[in-house]
Amino acid sequence: MTSPRPTSRVLSPSDTAGYVFFIVVGVAIAVWAVVRSVANIVAAIPNRNVRVPMPFVDTAAQAPIGPAGAPVPIELTGGVVTAPSxxxxxxxxxxxxxxxFAVVVVTVVTLLLLVTTSVLRGRIFSRRQTVLVSTAGIVALAGVAGVPFFHNMVANGAVAWLSERTYDRGTVSQIDLPSFIGVAFVVALVGTVFAVGDRLQRDTEGLV
Incomplete structure (x- = not known):
């Protein structure tokens, strides 16, 4: 089996610097995700005055944006509600x-960093790279679907609690379908590129 080409023959110095920067940013994103989630969980544990992002559908409200701050009817699509509990x-x-959210971000970043380190070693396409990229995509899709689902359970519970179950227009279907489809398309495209690249590389190595 032919060994991977040296990194110096695959990446230019600017490429290497770009990948190193990607690693630094990836680690920073993972740390931010964990800190953010832990802070939100700690803030919510007492279950007092919990701030809840709230999606709305066809909900009328008043905003002070008229002359001299006069209220003007608007259609509310989102906001933040502070629920007593x-x-x-x-x-x-x-x-x-x-x-x-934290698990998905850390997992996706870790998998992509593993891909990046392999690229820095001179191995861009391989079965391992394809598996790592595909797994990262699947995990990202799970996050795109799962995190909003749970967040909207929180929002719906807050609305029911605040209104004593008399308000029925604040709930929405929980997945942003265009975003989900977009992420799924990118995942499928990147996975296909790596799979084809792996096959072409193995065919090329077989000719050497």
Whole structure:
């Protein structure tokens, strides 16, 4: 089996610097995700005055944007509500959403950093690289679907708690379908590129 070509023959110094910068940024993103999620969980544990991002659908509101601050009707699509407390299922959904967010970000960053380190060693395409990239994409899709789902469970619980279950227009279907489709397309495209690149590289190495 032909060994990978030396990195110096694959990457230019500027390429190497770019990948090193990518590693630094990736680590920073992973740390930020963990700190963010832990901070949100710690803030919510007392279950008092919990700030909840809230999506709305066809919800009328008043905003002071008219002459001299006069109220003007607007259609509310999102906001932040401070709930005095949350029902237990919604509080646990908040913990799950934040935990899943951190796990997804750290996992995706770790997998992509493994890909990057292999590239720095001179191995761009391989079965391992394809598996790593595909797995990162699948995990990202799970996050795109799962995190909003749990967050909206929190929002729906907050609305029900605040309105004593009399308000029924603040709930929405929980997945941003265009974003999900976009991420799925990118994942499929990148996975295909790496799979084809791996096959072409193995064919080329077989001719050497």
């Amino acid at each position: 949350l029902p237990a299922p919604s509080l646990w959904a908040l913990f799950l959403a934040e935990g899943l």
